Amino acid sequence: MSASFSFTLEKTDGGARLGRITTAHGEIQTPVFMPVGTAATVKGMHPESVAATGAKIVLGNTYHLMLRPGADRIERLGGLHRFMNWPGPILTDSGGFQVMSLAKLRKLTEDGVTFQSHIDGSRHTLTPESSTEIQRKLDATITMAFDECTPFPVDRKGAAESMRLSMRWAVRSREAFVARPGYGQFGIVQGSVFPDLRAESIEALTKLDFEGYAVGGLAVGEGQELMFKTLDTTTPLMPVHKPRYLMGVGKPSDIVGAVLRGIDMFDCVMPTRSGRTAQAFTRRGTVNLRNARHMDDPRPLDEHCTCPACRNYSRAYLHHLVRAEEMLGPMLLTWHNIQYYQDLTAGLRDAIANGTTQQFVADFEAGQALGDLEEVPVYGLGK
Incomplete structure (x- = not known):
């Protein structure tokens, strides 16, 4: 558990990158696809079966796990790795997307999001600080900064306001993150399909020196052509020696095209669903x-x-x-x-x-x- 979190860029072929992420819970060769285990299980699969496919890292979700069975309970039971019998790396989504897509009667403020559970209607609040703390209790190998997933379509003014809120939340998420050997936190680039807003977001995030950087707010209805066009102008601005994660993508052709454009990490519910x-x-x-x-x-x-x-x-x-x-x-x-x-x-x-x-x-x-x-x-x- 003493390994430091690091990314080694081993080779490039055009825009495509071959790399290795070293974590407290093992190494990950990239490009990599992460099966989605939202509620501490990849639906229909034993963890041993998931590992047998060659998967090295899976994804869990803050929103679902905080509601059921609860982050404190998982922490008492030894963390998410022991709880779900997955000893390898785990990345946890911050919950922002699920709050926006699943929760009832949500209210967005500068502080965070107050919402009603889609399960039982109970009221909860997620902030950059609480999301980061929940992910620490889950023992996530990779923690995601709390952000607002900008919807599509959106006008430039709405995209800018959403992105800048996420950047302020990124500062708070970074401040709340407890650094430990072999663990990392990723910032999330927003800005919809506007190149200048994406550039502004990357500039703000790189100042915080995250262990990795994700591209959020794509695969939300804009279509493959516009997604690729956005990546064409976004990934060249991202730090070279940090992993790049395209969130929620996608179809096999999406993955192939994104790898050509310099993306290293992917997750999507598509194969399981x-x-x-x-x-x-x-x-x-x-x-x-x-x-x-x-x-x-x-x-x-x-x-x-x-x-x-x-x-x-x-x-x-x-x-x-x-x-x-x-x-x-x-x-x-x-x-x-x-x-x-x-x-x-x-x-x-x-x-x-x-x-x-x-x-x-x-x-x-x-x-x-x-x-x-x-x-x-x-x-x-x-x-």
Whole structure:
């Protein structure tokens, strides 16, 4: 537990970066995808199964855990790592996004946000200080600064006011953070799709010398083209020797495009949520296991994937589980999707290391374009 928190940039290939984050709970190779374990569990997965996909870090959430079972209880029980049986690194979202999207009767002030729980209507307040303290009680390896997630669409004036509030909250979050060996805190860049506001946000955050920097306020409805355009003007301004985290992203093509633009870390509920709704991500695009065409199909879901769903079961069986509403169906498809995301980022890491990122991307795009029923070459995934 004595390791200091650090980021080593090992190689670049164009804008893509190969790196290593050292933490109190282990090392993380980047680019990395973090499975989302909002309420101290990756839905439908044992922690050992999550680790078996190659995942090194998972995400928890301050808002959900403070409401149930409570940060004080988790602290008494030895912290989130012991509580959920995940010894590796854990990043906790600050709760700001969930307050805005889930809570009832919320009131935003300079101090913070007062809201009613979506669970039982009880009243709570989150401030930069309390969010940071809750994350300390959870024993988060990476703590996120408390911010307001700017909605989209938004005019420039609204985006500026929101961003500047988040920057004032970032100062308070940083002051409240208790520095410990191997633990870090990330600031969150806001400013919507306005390049000058993003630049102002980065300037304010870098003065606080966070251990890492996240890009927030994207993947909120602006579309992939505008998201990439915003990253094109944002990531070049971010510190080179600190990890860069794009929050809440995304589809496989989002991740590939963002890696090309210098992003190191990702999280998204998409692979787990899609697994629960019979959607599977494969090297040939997205497959809907509800479709009747899978009823008599003896093939694996993805012949190049090593997960149990692909290794041990046919599409026909997975289709049967989905149609029969058997819980094993969502469990297997969730495992597959997390495995796919881990294989995708592992393939990107190998490509950056070998200087073949552009070829990897071309093969990825060709495979996705060919579609599920066509043959497609292996392109570095699922070794």
